Amino acid sequence: MSGLSRRDLLRNSAAAATLAWGAAARASAPVAKTQGPGVYRLKLGTYQITALYDGLWPIPINDDFIRNASRAQVNKALETDFLAPNILPISFTALLVNTGKKLILIDTGTAGQITDSAGTLLANLAVAGVSPKQIDTVLISHFHPDHINGIKTKDGTKVFTNAEIQVPEGEWAFWMDDSNLRAASGTVHKYFLNTRRIFRDIAKDVRRFSPGGEVAPGIMSLPAYGHTPGHCAFMISSGSDNMLVLSDSVRDPSLFVRHPDWQPTFDMDGPTAVDTRRHLLDRAANDRLLVHGYHFPFPASGHIIKAGRDFELVSVQWTPL
Protein backbone atom coordinates (compact mmCIF):
# COMPACT_ATOMS: atom_id res chain seq x y z
CA MET A 1 0.00 0.00 0.00
CA SER A 2 1.44 3.36 -0.96
CA GLY A 3 1.87 6.09 1.63
CA LEU A 4 -0.75 8.16 -0.14
CA SER A 5 -3.46 5.53 -0.30
CA ARG A 6 -2.75 4.66 3.32
CA ARG A 7 -3.25 8.28 4.25
CA ASP A 8 -6.44 8.52 2.24
CA LEU A 9 -7.75 5.43 3.94
CA LEU A 10 -6.75 6.83 7.29
CA ARG A 11 -8.53 10.11 6.66
CA ASN A 12 -11.76 8.36 5.74
CA SER A 13 -11.67 5.96 8.63
CA ALA A 14 -10.65 8.78 10.97
CA ALA A 15 -13.74 10.73 10.00
CA ALA A 16 -15.93 7.73 10.69
CA ALA A 17 -14.15 6.93 13.94
CA THR A 18 -14.40 10.50 15.18
CA LEU A 19 -18.16 10.31 14.81
CA ALA A 20 -18.27 7.04 16.73
CA TRP A 21 -15.76 7.93 19.44
CA GLY A 22 -16.75 11.58 19.73
CA ALA A 23 -20.04 10.63 21.34
CA ALA A 24 -18.30 8.81 24.16
CA ALA A 25 -15.50 11.33 24.61
CA ARG A 26 -14.95 12.85 28.02
CA ALA A 27 -14.53 16.61 28.20
CA SER A 28 -11.11 16.87 26.59
CA ALA A 29 -8.36 19.30 27.44
CA PRO A 30 -8.59 22.52 25.47
CA VAL A 31 -5.91 22.95 22.85
CA ALA A 32 -3.20 25.11 24.43
CA LYS A 33 -2.79 28.60 23.02
CA THR A 34 0.86 29.12 23.91
CA GLN A 35 4.14 27.27 23.60
CA GLY A 36 5.60 25.51 26.64
CA PRO A 37 8.09 27.47 28.76
CA GLY A 38 11.44 28.24 27.14
CA VAL A 39 13.88 27.85 30.03
CA TYR A 40 17.01 25.74 29.61
CA ARG A 41 19.77 25.47 32.16
CA LEU A 42 23.33 24.32 31.76
CA LYS A 43 26.31 24.12 34.04
CA LEU A 44 29.46 26.05 33.20
CA GLY A 45 32.07 25.36 35.87
CA THR A 46 30.39 26.54 39.09
CA TYR A 47 28.15 28.91 37.16
CA GLN A 48 24.59 28.19 36.10
CA ILE A 49 23.60 29.53 32.71
CA THR A 50 19.90 29.79 31.86
CA ALA A 51 18.72 30.32 28.30
CA LEU A 52 15.50 32.38 28.31
CA TYR A 53 13.35 32.27 25.19
CA ASP A 54 11.81 35.55 24.08
CA GLY A 55 10.02 34.31 20.97
CA LEU A 56 10.31 34.55 17.24
CA TRP A 57 9.85 37.18 14.54
CA PRO A 58 9.11 35.79 11.10
CA ILE A 59 10.24 38.38 8.57
CA PRO A 60 9.63 38.30 4.82
CA ILE A 61 12.78 37.94 2.75
CA ASN A 62 12.99 40.35 -0.14
CA ASP A 63 15.55 40.36 -2.93
CA ASP A 64 17.82 42.79 -1.09
CA PHE A 65 17.86 40.95 2.24
CA ILE A 66 21.37 39.59 1.69
CA ARG A 67 23.63 41.95 -0.19
CA ASN A 68 25.63 39.17 -1.82
CA ALA A 69 23.19 36.26 -2.10
CA SER A 70 20.04 35.87 -4.15
CA ARG A 71 16.62 35.09 -2.77
CA ALA A 72 16.90 31.68 -4.45
CA GLN A 73 20.13 30.97 -2.57
CA VAL A 74 18.54 32.03 0.71
CA ASN A 75 15.49 29.85 0.06
CA LYS A 76 17.73 26.88 -0.69
CA ALA A 77 19.50 27.40 2.65
CA LEU A 78 16.15 27.57 4.47
CA GLU A 79 14.92 24.43 2.72
CA THR A 80 18.02 22.56 3.90
CA ASP A 81 16.74 23.05 7.45
CA PHE A 82 13.12 22.28 6.51
CA LEU A 83 12.12 25.93 6.94
CA ALA A 84 9.49 27.63 4.77
CA PRO A 85 10.71 29.73 1.83
CA ASN A 86 10.69 33.54 1.73
CA ILE A 87 10.43 33.90 5.52
CA LEU A 88 13.26 34.10 8.02
CA PRO A 89 12.15 32.93 11.48
CA ILE A 90 14.26 35.19 13.70
CA SER A 91 14.51 33.59 17.13
CA PHE A 92 15.46 35.48 20.31
CA THR A 93 17.13 33.82 23.33
CA ALA A 94 18.79 35.82 26.11
CA LEU A 95 21.13 34.41 28.76
CA LEU A 96 20.98 34.60 32.53
CA VAL A 97 24.25 33.89 34.30
CA ASN A 98 24.14 32.93 37.96
CA THR A 99 27.66 33.05 39.36
CA GLY A 100 26.40 31.94 42.77
CA LYS A 101 26.75 35.52 43.99
CA LYS A 102 25.57 37.65 41.10
CA LEU A 103 22.79 37.42 38.53
CA ILE A 104 23.78 38.79 35.15
CA LEU A 105 21.38 39.09 32.23
CA ILE A 106 22.96 39.31 28.79
CA ASP A 107 20.64 41.25 26.47
CA THR A 108 17.02 41.84 27.35
CA GLY A 109 14.69 40.70 24.56
CA THR A 110 12.02 42.53 22.62
CA ALA A 111 9.61 43.29 25.49
CA GLY A 112 6.81 42.53 23.03
CA GLN A 113 7.53 45.83 21.31
CA ILE A 114 8.62 44.38 17.96
CA THR A 115 6.17 41.59 17.16
CA ASP A 116 3.32 39.83 18.91
CA SER A 117 5.13 36.50 18.60
CA ALA A 118 8.01 37.63 20.84
CA GLY A 119 8.17 39.09 24.31
CA THR A 120 8.18 36.04 26.60
CA LEU A 121 11.50 36.75 28.31
CA LEU A 122 10.02 38.00 31.61
CA ALA A 123 7.50 35.15 31.71
CA ASN A 124 10.32 32.67 31.23
CA LEU A 125 12.45 34.50 33.82
CA ALA A 126 9.56 33.94 36.25
CA VAL A 127 9.44 30.23 35.32
CA ALA A 128 13.16 30.18 36.13
CA GLY A 129 12.29 31.48 39.61
CA VAL A 130 13.93 34.88 39.23
CA SER A 131 12.29 38.29 39.52
CA PRO A 132 13.59 41.27 37.50
CA LYS A 133 14.59 43.10 40.68
CA GLN A 134 17.04 40.32 41.55
CA ILE A 135 19.16 41.00 38.47
CA ASP A 136 22.46 42.62 39.50
CA THR A 137 23.84 43.42 36.07
CA VAL A 138 22.37 43.82 32.62
CA LEU A 139 25.00 43.38 29.93
CA ILE A 140 24.16 44.72 26.48
CA SER A 141 25.84 43.47 23.31
CA HIS A 142 24.60 46.27 21.06
CA PHE A 143 21.79 48.79 20.67
CA HIS A 144 19.40 47.08 18.23
CA PRO A 145 15.84 47.13 19.63
CA ASP A 146 15.56 43.33 20.14
CA HIS A 147 18.50 43.51 22.56
CA ILE A 148 17.72 46.68 24.53
CA ASN A 149 13.93 47.02 24.51
CA GLY A 150 13.55 44.76 27.54
CA ILE A 151 15.27 47.37 29.69
CA LYS A 152 12.00 49.32 29.83
CA THR A 153 8.30 48.60 29.48
CA LYS A 154 6.47 50.34 26.65
CA ASP A 155 5.42 53.13 29.02
CA GLY A 156 9.02 53.80 30.02
CA THR A 157 9.25 52.03 33.38
CA LYS A 158 12.60 50.46 34.22
CA VAL A 159 12.27 46.67 34.46
CA PHE A 160 15.48 45.58 36.20
CA THR A 161 15.20 48.11 39.00
CA ASN A 162 18.32 47.11 40.93
CA ALA A 163 20.61 46.33 38.02
CA GLU A 164 23.63 48.18 36.82
CA ILE A 165 23.36 48.40 33.04
CA GLN A 166 26.61 47.92 31.16
CA VAL A 167 26.89 48.82 27.50
CA PRO A 168 29.71 48.92 24.95
CA GLU A 169 31.32 52.36 24.81
CA GLY A 170 31.36 52.15 21.00
CA GLU A 171 27.61 51.61 20.86
CA TRP A 172 26.94 54.54 23.15
CA ALA A 173 29.25 56.80 21.15
CA PHE A 174 27.63 55.88 17.85
CA TRP A 175 23.93 55.73 18.70
CA MET A 176 23.77 58.64 21.17
CA ASP A 177 25.54 61.01 18.77
CA ASP A 178 23.08 63.58 17.45
CA SER A 179 24.90 64.17 14.16
CA ASN A 180 24.64 60.42 13.46
CA LEU A 181 20.95 60.61 14.26
CA ARG A 182 20.47 63.51 11.85
CA ALA A 183 22.33 61.64 9.09
CA ALA A 184 20.21 58.49 9.50
CA SER A 185 17.02 57.57 7.66
CA GLY A 186 14.44 54.81 7.54
CA THR A 187 14.76 51.90 9.96
CA VAL A 188 18.13 53.01 11.25
CA HIS A 189 16.70 56.42 12.11
CA LYS A 190 14.03 54.65 14.17
CA TYR A 191 16.78 52.71 15.94
CA PHE A 192 18.43 56.01 16.90
CA LEU A 193 15.18 57.32 18.34
CA ASN A 194 14.58 54.03 20.18
CA THR A 195 18.06 54.17 21.70
CA ARG A 196 17.22 57.58 23.14
CA ARG A 197 13.85 56.33 24.43
CA ILE A 198 15.62 53.56 26.34
CA PHE A 199 18.74 55.30 27.60
CA ARG A 200 18.36 59.08 27.77
CA ASP A 201 16.66 59.40 31.15
CA ILE A 202 18.65 56.58 32.78
CA ALA A 203 22.06 57.58 31.43
CA LYS A 204 23.42 58.06 34.96
CA ASP A 205 22.73 54.36 35.73
CA VAL A 206 24.52 53.13 32.62
CA ARG A 207 28.15 52.08 32.80
CA ARG A 208 30.01 52.09 29.50
CA PHE A 209 32.82 49.61 28.94
CA SER A 210 35.60 49.32 26.40
CA PRO A 211 35.64 45.76 25.08
CA GLY A 212 38.53 43.42 25.92
CA GLY A 213 38.21 43.51 29.70
CA GLU A 214 36.13 41.89 32.37
CA VAL A 215 32.63 43.34 32.69
CA ALA A 216 31.27 41.02 35.39
CA PRO A 217 32.79 38.19 37.42
CA GLY A 218 34.13 35.70 34.88
CA ILE A 219 32.67 37.53 31.91
CA MET A 220 35.01 39.14 29.39
CA SER A 221 33.73 41.45 26.69
CA LEU A 222 35.16 40.96 23.21
CA PRO A 223 35.09 43.50 20.39
CA ALA A 224 33.01 42.04 17.57
CA TYR A 225 32.38 44.97 15.27
CA GLY A 226 30.53 45.10 11.97
CA HIS A 227 26.98 44.13 12.82
CA THR A 228 26.91 47.52 14.53
CA PRO A 229 29.86 49.86 15.12
CA GLY A 230 30.38 48.89 18.77
CA HIS A 231 28.86 45.38 18.80
CA CYS A 232 30.38 43.06 21.44
CA ALA A 233 30.58 39.34 22.05
CA PHE A 234 31.34 37.88 25.49
CA MET A 235 33.33 35.00 26.94
CA ILE A 236 31.91 33.47 30.12
CA SER A 237 34.47 31.45 32.08
CA SER A 238 34.15 29.40 35.24
CA GLY A 239 36.74 26.87 36.28
CA SER A 240 38.03 25.33 33.07
CA ASP A 241 34.70 25.81 31.25
CA ASN A 242 34.08 28.55 28.72
CA MET A 243 31.12 29.73 26.70
CA LEU A 244 31.49 32.12 23.80
CA VAL A 245 28.43 34.37 23.57
CA LEU A 246 28.35 35.33 19.90
CA SER A 247 25.55 37.89 20.26
CA ASP A 248 24.70 38.95 16.68
CA SER A 249 28.14 38.34 15.17
CA VAL A 250 26.68 35.05 13.93
CA ARG A 251 22.96 35.32 13.39
CA ASP A 252 20.49 32.65 12.21
CA PRO A 253 22.63 29.52 11.79
CA SER A 254 20.68 28.18 8.80
CA LEU A 255 22.05 31.14 6.88
CA PHE A 256 25.16 32.57 8.51
CA VAL A 257 26.95 29.58 10.06
CA ARG A 258 26.76 27.71 6.76
CA HIS A 259 27.36 30.92 4.75
CA PRO A 260 29.48 33.22 6.92
CA ASP A 261 30.33 35.40 3.92
CA TRP A 262 26.70 36.38 3.36
CA GLN A 263 26.09 39.98 4.30
CA PRO A 264 22.59 40.66 5.58
CA THR A 265 21.32 44.23 5.54
CA PHE A 266 21.22 43.88 9.35
CA ASP A 267 25.02 44.10 9.34
CA MET A 268 25.77 47.81 9.12
CA ASP A 269 29.34 47.22 7.92
CA GLY A 270 29.11 44.03 5.87
CA PRO A 271 32.81 43.28 5.20
CA THR A 272 33.83 43.97 8.81
CA ALA A 273 30.96 41.80 10.05
CA VAL A 274 32.17 38.94 7.80
CA ASP A 275 35.71 39.25 9.19
CA THR A 276 34.38 39.20 12.76
CA ARG A 277 32.04 36.28 12.03
CA ARG A 278 34.79 34.18 10.45
CA HIS A 279 37.22 35.02 13.26
CA LEU A 280 34.79 33.95 16.00
CA LEU A 281 33.56 30.85 14.14
CA ASP A 282 37.17 29.80 13.52
CA ARG A 283 38.01 30.29 17.16
CA ALA A 284 34.91 28.37 18.30
CA ALA A 285 35.68 25.48 15.95
CA ASN A 286 39.40 25.35 16.75
CA ASP A 287 38.91 25.49 20.52
CA ARG A 288 35.74 23.33 20.48
CA LEU A 289 34.04 26.10 22.46
CA LEU A 290 30.48 25.97 23.68
CA VAL A 291 28.77 28.88 21.94
CA HIS A 292 25.51 30.77 22.36
CA GLY A 293 23.87 32.72 19.54
CA TYR A 294 21.11 35.20 20.34
CA HIS A 295 19.33 34.23 17.10
CA PHE A 296 20.07 30.50 17.20
CA PRO A 297 16.99 28.29 17.70
CA PHE A 298 16.20 27.82 21.40
CA PRO A 299 18.00 26.74 23.57
CA ALA A 300 20.46 28.53 21.28
CA SER A 301 23.66 26.79 22.38
CA GLY A 302 25.95 24.35 20.68
CA HIS A 303 29.32 23.81 19.09
CA ILE A 304 30.73 24.89 15.76
CA ILE A 305 32.48 22.53 13.37
CA LYS A 306 34.27 23.30 10.14
CA ALA A 307 32.61 22.21 6.91
CA GLY A 308 34.96 22.96 4.07
CA ARG A 309 35.53 26.72 4.06
CA ASP A 310 32.34 27.23 6.05
CA PHE A 311 30.80 25.88 9.26
CA GLU A 312 28.00 23.84 10.83
CA LEU A 313 26.24 24.23 14.17
CA VAL A 314 25.93 21.12 16.34
CA SER A 315 23.21 22.10 18.80
CA VAL A 316 23.42 21.02 22.44
CA GLN A 317 21.40 17.92 23.25
CA TRP A 318 18.85 18.66 26.00
CA THR A 319 19.77 17.03 29.32
CA PRO A 320 18.54 17.28 32.90
CA LEU A 321 20.79 19.33 35.19
Place this chain on the structure above:
Amino acid sequence: MSGLSRRDLLRNSAAAATLAWGAAARASAPVAKTQGPGVYRLKLGTYQITALYDGLWPIPINDDFIRNASRAQVNKALETDFLAPNILPISFTALLVNTGKKLILIDTGTAGQITDSAGTLLANLAVAGVSPKQIDTVLISHFHPDHINGIKTKDGTKVFTNAEIQVPEGEWAFWMDDSNLRAASGTVHKYFLNTRRIFRDIAKDVRRFSPGGEVAPGIMSLPAYGHTPGHCAFMISSGSDNMLVLSDSVRDPSLFVRHPDWQPTFDMDGPTAVDTRRHLLDRAANDRLLVHGYHFPFPASGHIIKAGRDFELVSVQWTPL
Protein backbone atom coordinates in the same frame (compact mmCIF):
# COMPACT_ATOMS: atom_id res chain seq x y z
CA MET B 1 46.96 36.79 23.25
CA SER B 2 46.27 33.07 23.05
CA GLY B 3 42.96 31.62 24.20
CA LEU B 4 44.73 29.92 27.08
CA SER B 5 46.54 32.95 28.45
CA ARG B 6 43.39 35.00 28.08
CA ARG B 7 41.53 32.40 30.10
CA ASP B 8 44.22 32.28 32.76
CA LEU B 9 44.11 36.03 33.04
CA LEU B 10 40.37 35.96 33.27
CA ARG B 11 40.43 33.35 36.02
CA ASN B 12 42.81 35.38 38.14
CA SER B 13 40.98 38.65 37.67
CA ALA B 14 37.65 36.87 38.19
CA ALA B 15 38.86 35.60 41.57
CA ALA B 16 39.89 39.10 42.61
CA ALA B 17 36.69 40.64 41.30
CA THR B 18 34.51 38.09 43.06
CA LEU B 19 36.10 39.08 46.36
CA ALA B 20 35.51 42.76 45.66
CA TRP B 21 31.99 42.49 44.25
CA GLY B 22 30.88 39.68 46.53
CA ALA B 23 30.76 42.04 49.49
CA ALA B 24 28.27 44.33 47.77
CA ALA B 25 26.19 41.55 46.23
CA ARG B 26 22.48 41.43 46.99
CA ALA B 27 21.04 38.13 48.12
CA SER B 28 21.35 36.28 44.86
CA ALA B 29 19.01 33.66 43.46
CA PRO B 30 19.91 30.17 44.55
CA VAL B 31 21.30 28.01 41.79
CA ALA B 32 18.37 25.94 40.49
CA LYS B 33 18.51 22.22 41.19
CA THR B 34 16.40 21.06 38.27
CA GLN B 35 16.16 21.61 34.55
CA GLY B 36 13.47 23.88 33.14
CA PRO B 37 10.20 22.27 32.05
CA GLY B 38 10.37 19.99 29.02
CA VAL B 39 7.10 20.73 27.22
CA TYR B 40 7.12 21.48 23.50
CA ARG B 41 4.00 21.91 21.38
CA LEU B 42 3.57 21.72 17.67
CA LYS B 43 0.63 21.89 15.32
CA LEU B 44 -0.18 18.96 13.07
CA GLY B 45 -3.23 19.80 10.96
CA THR B 46 -5.92 20.51 13.54
CA TYR B 47 -4.16 18.36 16.14
CA GLN B 48 -1.87 19.65 18.84
CA ILE B 49 1.12 17.44 19.62
CA THR B 50 2.97 17.97 22.89
CA ALA B 51 6.41 16.48 23.48
CA LEU B 52 6.82 15.63 27.18
CA TYR B 53 10.35 15.15 28.47
CA ASP B 54 10.88 12.31 30.93
CA GLY B 55 14.62 12.71 31.46
CA LEU B 56 17.83 10.98 30.58
CA TRP B 57 19.62 7.78 31.49
CA PRO B 58 23.39 7.88 30.95
CA ILE B 59 24.55 4.30 30.47
CA PRO B 60 28.14 3.10 30.27
CA ILE B 61 29.12 1.68 26.89
CA ASN B 62 30.95 -1.60 27.07
CA ASP B 63 32.66 -3.42 24.25
CA ASP B 64 29.57 -5.51 23.50
CA PHE B 65 27.09 -2.62 23.39
CA ILE B 66 26.86 -2.65 19.59
CA ARG B 67 27.16 -6.13 18.10
CA ASN B 68 28.80 -4.91 14.90
CA ALA B 69 30.69 -1.78 15.94
CA SER B 70 33.66 -1.30 18.24
CA ARG B 71 33.71 0.93 21.27
CA ALA B 72 36.14 3.18 19.38
CA GLN B 73 33.63 3.56 16.55
CA VAL B 74 30.87 4.38 19.02
CA ASN B 75 33.06 6.92 20.80
CA LYS B 76 33.89 8.56 17.50
CA ALA B 77 30.17 8.88 16.73
CA LEU B 78 29.54 10.42 20.16
CA GLU B 79 32.43 12.85 19.74
CA THR B 80 30.92 14.04 16.43
CA ASP B 81 27.98 15.37 18.46
CA PHE B 82 30.20 16.72 21.25
CA LEU B 83 29.06 13.99 23.65
CA ALA B 84 31.35 12.45 26.26
CA PRO B 85 32.99 9.12 25.39
CA ASN B 86 31.99 5.75 26.87
CA ILE B 87 28.56 6.97 27.99
CA LEU B 88 25.34 6.94 25.99
CA PRO B 89 22.91 9.63 27.20
CA ILE B 90 19.57 7.90 26.59
CA SER B 91 16.87 10.54 26.40
CA PHE B 92 13.14 9.85 26.89
CA THR B 93 10.37 11.97 25.32
CA ALA B 94 6.76 10.80 25.13
CA LEU B 95 4.04 12.37 22.99
CA LEU B 96 0.63 13.70 23.93
CA VAL B 97 -1.80 14.04 21.03
CA ASN B 98 -4.79 16.34 21.46
CA THR B 99 -7.20 15.72 18.59
CA GLY B 100 -9.56 18.38 19.96
CA LYS B 101 -11.81 15.61 21.26
CA LYS B 102 -9.43 13.00 22.62
CA LEU B 103 -6.17 13.03 24.54
CA ILE B 104 -3.85 10.22 23.53
CA LEU B 105 -0.53 9.55 25.24
CA ILE B 106 1.99 7.54 23.23
CA ASP B 107 4.26 5.65 25.65
CA THR B 108 4.46 6.52 29.30
CA GLY B 109 8.04 7.14 30.43
CA THR B 110 10.10 5.58 33.17
CA ALA B 111 8.06 6.75 36.19
CA GLY B 112 11.40 7.28 37.93
CA GLN B 113 11.76 3.51 38.25
CA ILE B 114 14.86 3.16 36.06
CA THR B 115 17.16 6.01 37.03
CA ASP B 116 16.99 9.08 39.27
CA SER B 117 17.66 11.34 36.27
CA ALA B 118 14.40 10.37 34.54
CA GLY B 119 10.79 10.37 35.63
CA THR B 120 9.61 13.92 34.89
CA LEU B 121 6.80 12.99 32.48
CA LEU B 122 3.95 13.60 34.93
CA ALA B 123 5.48 16.87 36.13
CA ASN B 124 5.74 18.03 32.53
CA LEU B 125 2.19 16.80 31.81
CA ALA B 126 1.09 19.08 34.67
CA VAL B 127 3.05 21.99 33.15
CA ALA B 128 1.16 21.24 29.93
CA GLY B 129 -2.07 21.72 31.90
CA VAL B 130 -3.26 18.12 31.67
CA SER B 131 -4.00 15.74 34.52
CA PRO B 132 -3.45 11.97 34.13
CA LYS B 133 -7.15 11.30 34.55
CA GLN B 134 -7.91 13.35 31.43
CA ILE B 135 -6.00 10.95 29.19
CA ASP B 136 -8.46 8.96 27.04
CA THR B 137 -6.04 6.52 25.44
CA VAL B 138 -2.57 5.26 26.28
CA LEU B 139 -0.85 3.83 23.21
CA ILE B 140 2.13 1.57 23.84
CA SER B 141 4.83 0.94 21.21
CA HIS B 142 6.45 -2.01 22.99
CA PHE B 143 6.93 -3.51 26.43
CA HIS B 144 10.41 -2.27 27.45
CA PRO B 145 10.26 -0.71 30.94
CA ASP B 146 11.00 2.87 29.83
CA HIS B 147 7.82 2.79 27.71
CA ILE B 148 5.36 1.01 30.02
CA ASN B 149 6.49 1.81 33.55
CA GLY B 150 4.54 5.08 33.62
CA ILE B 151 1.29 3.10 33.48
CA LYS B 152 1.64 2.44 37.22
CA THR B 153 3.34 4.00 40.21
CA LYS B 154 5.96 1.93 41.99
CA ASP B 155 3.33 0.72 44.47
CA GLY B 156 1.10 -0.55 41.67
CA THR B 157 -1.48 2.25 41.44
CA LYS B 158 -2.85 2.96 37.97
CA VAL B 159 -1.87 6.47 36.84
CA PHE B 160 -4.14 7.13 33.84
CA THR B 161 -7.30 6.08 35.62
CA ASN B 162 -9.75 6.79 32.80
CA ALA B 163 -7.62 5.67 29.88
CA GLU B 164 -8.03 2.70 27.64
CA ILE B 165 -4.61 1.13 27.24
CA GLN B 166 -3.79 -0.14 23.76
CA VAL B 167 -0.84 -2.43 23.16
CA PRO B 168 0.53 -4.32 20.17
CA GLU B 169 -0.84 -7.86 20.03
CA GLY B 170 2.65 -9.16 19.17
CA GLU B 171 4.12 -7.63 22.31
CA TRP B 172 1.41 -9.12 24.51
CA ALA B 173 1.83 -12.54 22.91
CA PHE B 174 5.59 -12.54 23.38
CA TRP B 175 6.04 -10.99 26.81
CA MET B 176 3.03 -12.55 28.57
CA ASP B 177 3.93 -16.06 27.43
CA ASP B 178 5.17 -18.10 30.39
CA SER B 179 7.38 -20.40 28.34
CA ASN B 180 9.19 -17.33 26.98
CA LEU B 181 9.58 -16.10 30.57
CA ARG B 182 11.08 -19.41 31.64
CA ALA B 183 13.52 -19.38 28.71
CA ALA B 184 14.74 -15.85 29.48
CA SER B 185 17.67 -14.82 31.65
CA GLY B 186 19.39 -11.68 32.87
CA THR B 187 17.95 -8.31 31.93
CA VAL B 188 15.39 -9.78 29.56
CA HIS B 189 14.09 -12.00 32.35
CA LYS B 190 13.59 -8.87 34.45
CA TYR B 191 11.68 -7.30 31.56
CA PHE B 192 9.33 -10.31 31.54
CA LEU B 193 8.67 -9.94 35.26
CA ASN B 194 8.16 -6.18 34.87
CA THR B 195 5.64 -6.75 32.08
CA ARG B 196 3.61 -8.93 34.45
CA ARG B 197 3.89 -6.35 37.24
CA ILE B 198 2.41 -3.71 34.93
CA PHE B 199 -0.22 -5.66 33.05
CA ARG B 200 -1.36 -8.78 34.88
CA ASP B 201 -3.96 -7.26 37.18
CA ILE B 202 -5.24 -4.73 34.61
CA ALA B 203 -5.42 -7.15 31.67
CA LYS B 204 -9.16 -6.60 31.31
CA ASP B 205 -8.55 -2.87 30.65
CA VAL B 206 -5.96 -3.53 27.95
CA ARG B 207 -6.99 -3.60 24.31
CA ARG B 208 -4.59 -5.43 22.01
CA PHE B 209 -4.24 -4.30 18.40
CA SER B 210 -2.76 -5.85 15.31
CA PRO B 211 -0.56 -3.24 13.62
CA GLY B 212 -1.56 -1.75 10.28
CA GLY B 213 -4.89 -0.25 11.31
CA GLU B 214 -6.16 2.80 13.08
CA VAL B 215 -5.77 2.69 16.85
CA ALA B 216 -7.09 6.15 17.69
CA PRO B 217 -8.58 8.97 15.61
CA GLY B 218 -5.98 9.78 12.95
CA ILE B 219 -3.37 7.45 14.42
CA MET B 220 -2.33 4.38 12.45
CA SER B 221 -0.12 1.70 13.98
CA LEU B 222 2.69 0.37 11.83
CA PRO B 223 4.51 -2.93 12.33
CA ALA B 224 8.16 -2.12 13.11
CA TYR B 225 9.57 -5.38 14.37
CA GLY B 226 13.10 -6.20 15.43
CA HIS B 227 13.74 -3.98 18.43
CA THR B 228 11.24 -6.30 20.15
CA PRO B 229 9.08 -8.98 18.50
CA GLY B 230 5.91 -6.88 18.36
CA HIS B 231 7.37 -3.35 18.35
CA CYS B 232 5.19 -0.74 16.61
CA ALA B 233 5.65 2.70 15.10
CA PHE B 234 2.73 5.07 14.50
CA MET B 235 1.62 7.57 11.87
CA ILE B 236 -0.34 10.54 13.16
CA SER B 237 -2.33 12.31 10.44
CA SER B 238 -4.49 15.41 10.54
CA GLY B 239 -5.51 17.26 7.42
CA SER B 240 -2.58 16.99 5.06
CA ASP B 241 -0.01 16.86 7.88
CA ASN B 242 1.67 13.66 9.03
CA MET B 243 4.09 12.71 11.78
CA LEU B 244 5.90 9.39 11.81
CA VAL B 245 6.42 8.25 15.40
CA LEU B 246 9.47 6.02 15.13
CA SER B 247 9.28 4.75 18.71
CA ASP B 248 12.48 2.69 19.21
CA SER B 249 12.94 1.63 15.59
CA VAL B 250 15.47 4.46 15.38
CA ARG B 251 17.06 5.10 18.75
CA ASP B 252 19.68 7.71 19.70
CA PRO B 253 20.30 9.66 16.48
CA SER B 254 24.01 10.24 17.15
CA LEU B 255 24.43 6.51 16.70
CA PHE B 256 21.56 4.99 14.76
CA VAL B 257 20.47 7.67 12.28
CA ARG B 258 24.04 8.07 11.08
CA HIS B 259 24.74 4.34 11.42
CA PRO B 260 21.45 2.53 10.81
CA ASP B 261 23.24 -0.79 10.32
CA TRP B 262 24.60 -0.78 13.85
CA GLN B 263 22.90 -3.41 15.99
CA PRO B 264 22.66 -2.46 19.65
CA THR B 265 22.07 -5.23 22.16
CA PHE B 266 18.77 -3.43 22.87
CA ASP B 267 17.51 -4.74 19.52
CA MET B 268 16.38 -8.28 20.25
CA ASP B 269 16.51 -9.29 16.57
CA GLY B 270 19.38 -7.22 15.15
CA PRO B 271 19.01 -7.89 11.40
CA THR B 272 15.22 -7.41 11.44
CA ALA B 273 15.65 -4.19 13.41
CA VAL B 274 18.12 -2.92 10.79
CA ASP B 275 15.66 -3.69 7.99
CA THR B 276 12.87 -1.89 9.84
CA ARG B 277 15.13 1.07 10.67
CA ARG B 278 16.29 1.49 7.07
CA HIS B 279 12.74 1.13 5.75
CA LEU B 280 11.36 3.83 8.05
CA LEU B 281 14.33 6.18 7.60
CA ASP B 282 14.05 5.81 3.82
CA ARG B 283 10.35 6.54 3.94
CA ALA B 284 10.87 9.55 6.21
CA ALA B 285 13.58 10.96 3.95
CA ASN B 286 11.73 10.29 0.69
CA ASP B 287 8.43 11.76 1.93
CA ARG B 288 10.10 14.58 3.93
CA LEU B 289 8.05 13.41 6.91
CA LEU B 290 8.11 15.05 10.31
CA VAL B 291 9.38 12.32 12.66
CA HIS B 292 9.50 11.79 16.40
CA GLY B 293 11.98 9.48 18.10
CA TYR B 294 11.41 8.44 21.69
CA HIS B 295 15.17 8.56 22.30
CA PHE B 296 15.94 11.65 20.20
CA PRO B 297 17.11 14.67 22.22
CA PHE B 298 14.15 16.74 23.45
CA PRO B 299 11.95 18.00 21.83
CA ALA B 300 12.71 14.82 19.87
CA SER B 301 11.23 15.82 16.52
CA GLY B 302 12.74 16.64 13.19
CA HIS B 303 13.25 15.50 9.64
CA ILE B 304 15.49 12.87 8.13
CA ILE B 305 17.79 13.49 5.21
CA LYS B 306 19.92 11.04 3.27
CA ALA B 307 23.67 11.25 3.74
CA GLY B 308 25.28 8.79 1.36
CA ARG B 309 23.99 5.34 2.29
CA ASP B 310 23.06 6.59 5.76
CA PHE B 311 21.05 9.47 7.23
CA GLU B 312 21.12 12.68 9.26
CA LEU B 313 18.54 14.14 11.64
CA VAL B 314 17.60 17.79 11.13
CA SER B 315 15.95 18.69 14.43
CA VAL B 316 12.93 20.98 14.53
CA GLN B 317 13.74 24.60 15.30
CA TRP B 318 11.87 25.77 18.40
CA THR B 319 9.05 28.20 17.58
CA PRO B 320 6.13 29.73 19.47
CA LEU B 321 2.77 28.16 18.68
